[in-house]
Ligand SMILES: Cc1ncc(COP(=O)(O)OP(=O)(O)O)c(N)n1
Ligand SMILES: Cc1ncsc1CCOP(=O)(O)O
């Protein structure tokens with residue numbers, strides 16, 4: 062250790078700088094919770110943590126500040142100058158807060174007997190905040206996605222999905238009933254990254270294990286798949302669980318069991334789900350009048366018949382062939398989105 066640069070103010074300076082850093086970072090997250098997510102509970106949690114941190118920022122520590130001689134003020138990482146998305150901005154600031162809290166925890170032990178423990182507790186509160194923030198972000202995005210692409214196997218799968226994302230799609234489900242698991246895993250990984258690049262949500266069909274392995278935003282489970290409670294235990298509280306429903310009883314059960322969204326259909330009979338009886342527009346009407354959670358009408362919907370489904374009250378729809386078999390997936394995506402926006 063170089064003793065020449067070490068003096069009695071070194072630790073107060075470290076604490077002063079990191080108290081500022083943690084509070085600034087929390088303020089950035091708080092603004093998003095308040096204005097972006099409109100989640101007053103999360104905003105309040107941020108505020109309380111800021112106040113607790115402020116309480117430790119005593120005049121002794123502020124007086125130790127020596128900005129003109131601080132070699133760190135000029136240092137900035139190129140990544141700090143660049144934020145491509147709100148997601149990245151939040152991640153970067155959560156990281157900054159956690160680093161600052163860790164510094165406060167370690168150096169705080171040398172300053173005040175209680176400081177290490179307090180900042181350890183705040184650091185854990187920030188981990189919980191991060192996870193709640195992610196859940197809130199996913200649920201909001203889900204609610205605001207009018208169009209849901211459920212994929213089918215295709216030689217140009219990635220390019221079709223990317224073209225649809227370029228058309229404004231926000232929600233994609235990877236569905237492939239027949240491929241080997243090892244290929245499914247690799248495909249899911251690539252699709253998940255692709256979706257996140259476009260800030261879209263990625264949902265895995267049927268498979269909770271693959272959803273977790275690739276960091277998917279959620280999983281879609283049908284009536285023959287594992288129970289929602291078990292999926293929740295495995296996948297945790299922050300990822301989305303969707304459930305297919307074809308009638309009133311299934312809808313009620315899925316909602317009671319805690320599905321984040323439901324599929325409502327098949328509206329029309331469809332070769333994609335051959336042999337499955339259509340639930341019809343009557344069931345869409347029922348969902349319009351009854352479902353209090355996010356729901357997607359699905360089955361046989363295209364640019365021609367979508368208005369019937371919209372007239373039955375659907376605000377969000379899911380399609381397979383309409384996009385997967387389109388000559389131009391970007392144009393069809395834009396068209397479906399504009400039809401849904403009315
Ligand atoms: C959005 C959405 N709704 C319904 C389904 C159908 O799920 P499931 O009944 O499990 O049938 P498979 O898709 O697994 O054949 C879905 N995938 N997505
Ligand atoms: C997976 C699924 N679940 C109910 S209908 C359906 C398939 C919908 O496919 P398409 O949009 O091609 O009719």
Ligand SMILES: [Mg+2]
Nearest residue numbers: 267282283286
């Ligand atoms: Mg299924």
